[in-house]
Amino acid sequence: MIKVLDSFTADKIAAGEVIERPVSAVKELVENSIDAGATQIIVEIRGGGKSYIRITDNGCGIAPDEAETAFLRHATSKISSVSDLDEIVSLGFRGEALASISAVSRLTMVSRTADEATGIKLVMHGGRLVSSERTGANTGTTIIVEDLFYNTPARRKFMKSDAREASAVTELVQQFAIYYAGIKFMMINNSRTVFATKGDGDVIAAAGALYPDIHADRLIPVEGDMIRGYVSDPGTTRTNRKGQFFFVNGRLVDSPVIEKGLTDGYSGRIFSGHPLAILFIDQEPRDIDVNIHPGKREIRFLRQDEVRQNITDAVNAAVMSGRGVPEAFAVRSAPEEAPAAETAKTADPSENAQRSIRDYLRGLERPEEAVQASRDASAAAAADAVREEPAQYESISHAPFDFSELVFKGYVFDTYIIMQGEDSLYVFDQHAAHERVFYERFMDGYRNSTHIPQPVLTPFTINVSADVYLSERNHLDGLRSMGYDIEDFGDRTFIVRGVPEYMTLEEADGFARGWFEGSGELRGGMNETVRDKLIMRSCKSAVKANDSLTEKEISDLIGKLSECGNPFSCPHGRPTFIRVTSYEIERSFRRK
Secondary structure: OOOOOOHHHHHHHHHHHHOOOHHHHHHHHHHHHHHOOOOEEEEEEEHHHOOEEEEEEOOOOOOHHHOOHHHOOOOOOOOOOHHHHHHOOOOOOOOOHHHHHHHOOEEEEEEEOOOOOOEEEEEEEOOEEEEEEEEOOOOEEEEEEEOOOOOOHHHHOOOOOHHHHHHHHHHHHHHHHHHOOOOEEEEEEOOEEEEEOOOOOOHHHHHHHHOOOOOHHHEEEEEEOOEEEEEEOOOOEEOOOOOEEEEEOOEEEEOHHHHHHHHHHOOOOOOOOEEOEEEEEOOOHHHEEOOOOOOOOEOEEOOHHHHHHHHHHHHHHHHOEHHHOOEOOOOOOOOOOOOOOOOOOOOOOOHHHHHHHHHHHHOOOOOHHHHHHOOOHHHHHHHHOOOOOOOOOOOOOOOEOOHHHOEEEEEEOOOEEEEEOOOEEEEEEHHHHHHHHHHHHHHHHHHHOOOOOEEEEEEEEEEOOHHHHHOOOHHHHHHHHOOOEEEEOOOOEEEEEEEOOOOOHHHHHHHHHHHHOOOOOOEOOEOHHHHHHHHHHHHHHOOOOOOOOOHHHHHHHHHHHHOOOOOOEOOOOOEOEEEEEHHHHHHHOOOO
């Protein structure tokens, strides 16, 4: 028998979609505080947030006559019609957060607007109003969430340990504190202050204080169409993506599109791990869909290929500049963790260089216009009085690395070439450099050749499923472009009479079968297997370590490397050369 669920049960189900764990509740409440124009936000949790969450802000507050309405499902001040979904500039908009959190907890809210003498205090248990009264309060809102999921035990038993839940909450607040560097954040766990940020708008200081392995002198500013931020040099990586923060119109997001653009921007220069990145993507609100997931962490781009390419181009311009050369003595792993409330200290020898990075990053504050669009008139007046306009910054110009300035200074271990620049020594790995030269030569040859198939004495057949056999034959064109002589043989079978000259018969057979199974998709017109074959050929052809070179051969090698599209790494991702600054040398001799 089909029946309509009662509102109590329906609310619990809906709440489970929006609030999965304590960090979900914190995210929704912090976003509400940001939308309210807060310049100070305190997040306190106990028991990993399962037993206690408190969010206190100095935002615009909620009027007493609207307080109870705010807890009704789909009650929101952010939108009023479906057309507004195309112009969303606030972080919250669906009116589900307060209703969902209150439905699965014991919740207390105290809020006061600037034009009210007293505030309003509401107490709700399981989504039902217990009490409502006027009370003294500061301007802003405090929400206390206790016993999360007390009335939905099935959800509660799937939560992780207190430590893991607390870690997730802390990480989230840290991420917010980076982009919203103009807001003072304080994080308290089990009555202990974990960190507090200054709220002075200095993004690099906030990032460095919260993440000790983020060093200003290892970061490269990035700027392009729709993108700002900074990334690490190719030699500074983490084993996971926790050092990558993506914000789209101020919204913290997970995005495969941004991840792909970032990875492609390094052009194979990452040998292992994942680079650090803090990227701010600006999009017209109508060009993104922020309403595809209850938690709003995922978004959809209308023109995702354009976004990905813009990110790739901007990151590539940054890491392919002189600043993208790995330094020999760069710190690659996190040092001992400094007190989170302290400003990060860097060891950059050049105060001018450090200052230029800081000046740029200070300009990465959240645009005030986006904040204002989501506030009502009273909130705007209050917030504007205390928050300064974002700092201005000059456009970035990444100069390419100038090989012509290098002077040959020596050759050691019959492997490493020493060149001198203006204020640094550069150490080249002859094998990696030669490998890059051969790889680009082979790649150009592959792309520009006709790929005439190599006939085989005994043709072989490939049987496929009916859906593959009846589909469009684009996969045949792909194989033929790589040097296969292949055609339809009838009855869900294809026959191969010729294979690429750079593959053995066994390799060609296995590759073609994998291609039909869907594992051989082209990437940028170049198949991964073909790329691997060219890398192998270049590796075997390149001069090896301990193969002594004459000064003339060294000069020719450096000249050919300078003409490569990516002279900074071998096709495996290892650096072709590294930099040793004069400062590092002087410091080693204790002259600095």
